[in-house]
Amino acid sequence: MIEFKNLHKKFGKLVVLDGLDLNISKGGIFAILGPNGSGKTTLIKCLLGMVIPNKGEIIFDKKSVLRQWAYRNNLNYLPQIANFPPNLTVLEIINMVKNLRPKDSNSEELIELFGLKTSLDKKLGNLSGGTKQKVNIVLTFMFDSDLIVLDEPTNGLDPIALIHLKSIIQKEKEKGKTILITTHIMSFVDEVADEIVFLLDGKIYFKGTVDALKKQMNNDNLEHAIANLIAKQYA
């Protein structure tokens, strides 16, 4: 479904993506992992068209995405930091995003689920970080798209919201969606991810199921297995 071919990206002298090749098939939850600064966010942003690669090609649904924008209608993205215009209310921002995308949405259901009903008329500037993240999640999941990209989705969520988030992710997976997640919380990966893509030095270092990784690292604990993987780099 998504194909990255020989992707290069430099920021000044810093090489972030160095000839990265990656194939992601349709359906399933893929966790993109890697140490800080390994290029996870850059990779996702290339896919979204926010970062323009120096070299290489990205194919989504059999079409190149570089310098295109219409393909984003079939893609939902949850950004890492939720920061909205402070003077708009929650309801206004939801309506605005709906307005921008010619698609059906199920926002009511999600608003109910995350208990945002009482906050609908509040200004976004007055909300707490966790509540903003809930709004962010509603904005991401209210559309029916084939690809869902989540950048650190668990940020600032309370336990109940986290449970809801996991159940939504599972539901979307059952519908056959492709879900990309970056996170540093390994228990979350262990619980939800089908496959792990491990980035190191701008390349794919490991790609496979969670069990395959554990086996390869000879470690039953995912957190330690990943730590071993990173430690190899430092060694």
Next chain:
Amino acid sequence: MLKILKYSFYDLMRSRWSYVYFLFYLILGFVLLFLNNDVDKAVITLMNIIIVLTPLIGTIFGVMYYYNSKEFTELLLAQPINRSKIFMGQYLGISISLTLSLVLGLGIPFVLYGLFKSTAIFNFSLLLVVGAFLNFIFVALSYNIALSTENKIKGFGYAILMWLFLAVIYDGIFLTFLVVFNSYPLDKFSLAATMFNPIDLSRILILLKLDISALLGYTGAVFRKFFGTNLGMMISMGVLMLWVMLPVLRMNLKLRKKDF
């Protein structure tokens, strides 16, 4: 684009600063009218204020809005919208809301004072048009600076420096030139130098219309001698338009390569 424009506009129209700006002009208008007791004189005083203040406010609002809405812009960038439409929408949203503050803030006191019965209505309208131009120009310039500068503090600094340069330093350098090279013919040089500064250009444009020779100064006089009043106004208006279009064009070019 219109959707983005609408929301940027709503967002700004609800911010406290738009009201502060609006109230400032409102009070300024009333005070000037009651102190001068004469619409014509008030227009001249206003010109001096507008020519320095609108660029400053446009610059500050431009950089502030860009940096403050950065994360939100990222959210928009992930939506199926063309990049340049997002930024053009924001740009127009800021410029239009600032212009509205200016037009309403000054318009209300002048209309109440009896602008429609006075002959100064054309001068006053020209003043507002120039103010609007300056808004559009300086928001575009500051957006350019913000787009090219990742660091917020630096971006802010450059933007203020740009304003200071065009509003104050430019004239100083210009004047020094005139003094140092006063034994050479400087008409063409000063004509060209005026074109490169939208603030000077606006000043001359208004003074040409007001037809007050005493205030025209050297560049204004050269301008009038060269082009005559009407052609001079048309040319300066045209150059002001270029001052809007070129930064907007550069913004679009920059956007094609920018990483967010």
